[in-house]
Amino acid sequence: MASTKTLWRIITFFFRKIPMESAFSSLAYILEHLHPTIMTLLSAALFKAAGNCLAGDGGATEIFTYSSAIILYFVAYNILRSFSSICINAGVYEKAMFLLKDDLAEAASRLPLVRFEDGEMLARRKRAQECVQNDRIPGIFMLLIVLTTSVAGILSLLAALWAYHPLLPIIAAASVAQFFLSHWLLEREGYRLEEAVTGRKRQRDYIWSLFTSPGNVKEMRVMGFDGYLADRWKEERDSVNEAQWRLDRKKSRYHLLCDAVKTLGYLTGVAFCLWLVREGMISAPVFGACLVAFASVQDVVGNFFGSLGKIPGFLGLAADYFAFIDDGAPEQEGLLELSEPIRTIELKDVSFRYPHGGKEAVKSVSLTIRQGEVVSLVGVNGSGKTTLVKLLLGIYLPERGEVRYNGTDLRRLRKESLYRHAALLTQDFALYNLTLAENVALADIGRVGDRERVREVLRRVDMDGGLGGAEGWGGCRALRESESQGGGGQEAPGSGGENGDPEIPGSRGEGEGQEAPRSWGEGESQEVPGSRGENGGPEIPGIPGDSGGILGREFGGPAFSEGQKQRLALARVLFADRELVILDEPTSALDPLQENRILEEFLRLSRGRTTIIISHRVGLCRQVDKIAVMQDGSIAEWGSHEQLMAEGGAYKNLYDMQSRWYTDTADAPGGMPVETGCPQKPAETGGRNQDDSHEADHETDQI
Numbered sequence: 001m002a003s004t005k006t007l008w009r010i011i012t013f014f015f016r017k018i019p020m021e022s023a024f025s026s027l028a029y030i031l032e033h034l035h036p037t038i039m040t041l042l043s044a045a046l047f048k049a050a051g052n053c054l055a056g057d058g059g060a061t062e063i064f065t066y067s068s069a070i071i072l073y074f075v076a077y078n079i080l081r082s083f084s085s086i087c088i089n090a091g092v093y094e095k096a097m098f099l100l101k102d103d104l105a106e107a108a109s110r111l112p113l114v115r116f117e118d119g120e121m122l123a124r125r126k127r128a129q130e131c132v133q134n135d136r137i138p139g140i141f142m143l144l145i146v147l148t149t150s151v152a153g154i155l156s157l158l159a160a161l162w163a164y165h166p167l168l169p170i171i172a173a174a175s176v177a178q179f180f181l182s183h184w185l186l187e188r189e190g191y192r193l194e195e196a197v198t199g200r201k202r203q204r205d206y207i208w209s210l211f212t213s214p215g216n217v218k219e220m221r222v223m224g225f226d227g228y229l230a231d232r233w234k235e236e237r238d239s240v241n242e243a244q245w246r247l248d249r250k251k252s253r254y255h256l257l258c259d260a261v262k263t264l265g266y267l268t269g270v271a272f273c274l275w276l277v278r279e280g281m282i283s284a285p286v287f288g289a290c291l292v293a294f295a296s297v298q299d300v301v302g303n304f305f306g307s308l309g310k311i312p313g314f315l316g317l318a319a320d321y322f323a324f325i326d327d328g329a330p331e332q333e334g335l336l337e338l339s340e341p342i343r344t345i346e347l348k349d350v351s352f353r354y355p356h357g358g359k360e361a362v363k364s365v366s367l368t369i370r371q372g373e374v375v376s377l378v379g380v381n382g383s384g385k386t387t388l389v390k391l392l393l394g395i396y397l398p399e400r401g402e403v404r405y406n407g408t409d410l411r412r413l414r415k416e417s418l419y420r421h422a423a424l425l426t427q428d429f430a431l432y433n434l435t436l437a438e439n440v441a442l443a444d445i446g447r448v449g450d451r452e453r454v455r456e457v458l459r460r461v462d463m464d465g466g467l468g469g470a471e472g473w474g475g476c477r478a479l480r481e482s483e484s485q486g487g488g489g490q491e492a493p494g495s496g497g498e499n500g501d502p503e504i505p506g507s508r509g510e511g512e513g514q515e516a517p518r519s520w521g522e523g524e525s526q527e528v529p530g531s532r533g534e535n536g537g538p539e540i541p542g543i544p545g546d547s548g549g550i551l552g553r554e555f556g557g558p559a560f561s562e563g564q565k566q567r568l569a570l571a572r573v574l575f576a577d578r579e580l581v582i583l584d585e586p587t588s589a590l591d592p593l594q595e596n597r598i599l600e601e602f603l604r605l606s607r608g609r610t611t612i613i614i615s616h617r618v619g620l621c622r623q624v625d626k627i628a629v630m631q632d633g634s635i636a637e638w639g640s641h642e643q644l645m646a647e648g649g650a651y652k653n654l655y656d657m658q659s660r661w662y663t664d665t666a667d668a669p670g671g672m673p674v675e676t677g678c679p680q681k682p683a684e685t686g687g688r689n690q691d692d693s694h695e696a697d698h699e700t701d702q703i
């Protein structure tokens with residue numbers, strides 16, 4: 001039943017998407033299959049005329065007529081054949097492959113993102129790719145054409161042979177019946193093999209990709225595991241190849257056996273025809289024509305059986321292809337537009353488990369984030385922070401519970417309309433091999449030509465310097481500027497508020513209304529520490545990559561450090577200028593000075609925007625409105641810095657631990673500077689007691 005459905009989909013695919021080529025190929029094949037019959041009839045007539053001529057019974061004119069007809073037919077047949085082969089190769093195979101690939105890519109792009117976490121789905125995608133690469137679907141279509149168009153030819157050929165003796169077609173057909181069985185068995189085994197080795201193929205291709213990635217190669221060589229990986233790759237490759245070669249050897253044996261039986265059948269046919277001549281049932285001149293007809297029946301029926309036998313095996317991969325395409329059907333999405341600004345985001349008892357993931361990654365989370373709030377998500381590795389953010393954005397849908405925007409369930413919203421309001425910096429952000437301006441403006445690519453805006457956001461993340469010059473990519477300049485502003489003291493940029501607390505320029509002040517979010521790129525009257533003031537720095541020498549240069553060494557463009565890449569990714573978020581900003585570990589690769597400055601800049605600019613920042617740097621939490629502490633998928637604590645410190649729970653422990661680390665190491669000779677991502681250690685939590693000092697000394701000794 002499933003096979004019939006797959007067959008029907010293949011037929012409709014071809015006749016809908018490439019009707020001309022499909023129709024012509026079918027016609028060409030009808031002729032191809034009538035060819036043996038036509039040739040048999042023409043040559044029989046020729047032999048008969050020749051026999052008559054030899055018997056002195058005239059026939060010279062017939063000989064000329066039939067010879068000319070055979071030659072003309074042969075020329076026409078070959079011209080048509082070469083035309084049809086172009087049609088089949090360029091049309092049925094190549095064009096179909098492009099279209100099938102397009103559908104595959106489209107299905108992958110529509111696939112609900114959570115499905116990419118599903119190993120089984122990824123294996124099916126791999127088999128769907130194999131199906132396209134191995135031309136299985138055009139192969140099945142051509143087999144169907146061959147089979148259907150050959151029926152008329154086969155019947156006429158069988159009838160012609162029947163005319164000599166009814167046993168002849170039976171012997172001829174019986175001598176090639178084994179082709180069906182062998183192809184059926186072998187193709188079925190081929191598909192099972194494909195299923196069995198898909199995992200190994202994926203592993204093999206994955207290891208190969210490591211050798212072509214410059215970052216991996218460096219680590220492999222220095223750490224000395226390139227040899228191990230090369231051996232693993234060879235192992236996977238050999239195991240896949242060995243299984244394939246075993247099947248190929250089996251195929252050769254089966255084909256040899258099939259041909260031997262066919263030859264035996266032919267010899268039986270020859271003996272039978274000789275007996276017919278001896279018995280006077282056919283004349284000696286007809287003997288030749290009879291043998292030609294017998295051999296033709298063997299070929300045509302043998303091919304028919306072989307093609308028929310191949311179909312079930314071929315259909316396996318085709319079914320995987322269509323299953324993947326169907327899998328790629330977009331998840332049911334709501335139709336409601338989120339046209340108003342986001343006033344509230346509510347998570348109501350939200351739980352989620354990854355496909356085949358075992359325990360829940362997020363468990364019964366309920367919280368409300370209001371417009372303009374800055375929320376920090378903290379928690380140990382694997383506590384569910386990233387997953388929660390993905391649920392919040394509808395990247396994954398909750399297994400239980402609801403995510404609501406302005407009171408409307410996310411499921412009822414059109415995702416695209418939500419994403420117009422949101423900017424996301426993921427933990428595994430990417431810098432693309434495109435121009436710098438494109439990299440920055442990707443989320444709002446229509447404005448890529450707005451060079452001033454691109455420069456402005458690059459300036460915000462201190463990436464506006466020239467490459468290779470003394471300024472480098474801004475890090476050094478920021479350091480110098482901050483030093484000069486701070487009078488050369490140890491004060492961190494942006495610190496120095498009253499009471500020693502860090503005062504963030506533009507931070508959420510008391511009594512501040514819900515100020516409309518300002519554009520990230522808009523000029524600020526207030527100078528940002530570390531940023532360029534009027535005449536305060538060298539002219540921006542132009543944006544590298546601006547003139548069309550593609551980033552990345554492999555394209556002859558500049559390469560960046562991880563921190564610089566992260567800053568560019570941040571610039572992308574700034575450029576997008578959305579009211580909801582979500583940053584997952586936005587500064588993990590930045591040096592402490594840059595981290596502090598850029599975070600402060602971000603928070604200042606995010607006034608009026610709803611911002612969610614995941615960070616392991618708890619010091620940041622002093623500057624946000626709400627903190628969610630995640631533990632084992634749940635929200636263990638929720639509140640402001642002051643509230644959570646007063647509660648004395650997990651957050652306080654985390655904060656004290658990080659504060660202590662900075663203080664202790666700073667106290668130690670040659671220790672770390674005070675400021676490393678924790679803006680300023682509050683006096684009340686800064687002291688360490690006697691017991692702590694033992695612990696810390698011990699740690700220092702260890703180091």
Ligand SMILES: Nc1ncnc2c1ncn2[C@@H]1O[C@H](COP(=O)(O)OP(=O)(O)OP(=O)(O)O)[C@@H](O)[C@H]1O
Nearest residue numbers: 117354357361379380381382383384385386387388
């Ligand atoms: N693709 C996945 N498939 C199955 N389980 C996953 C997947 N991604 C994450 N998990 C599991 O979900 C849990 C939460 O992961 P998550 O990435 O949300 O943690 P996190 O708090 O962001 O951690 P980190 O601080 O390391 O970024 C973990 O136990 C993790 O093993």
Ligand SMILES: [Mg+2]
Nearest residue numbers: 385386387427
């Ligand atoms: Mg994470």
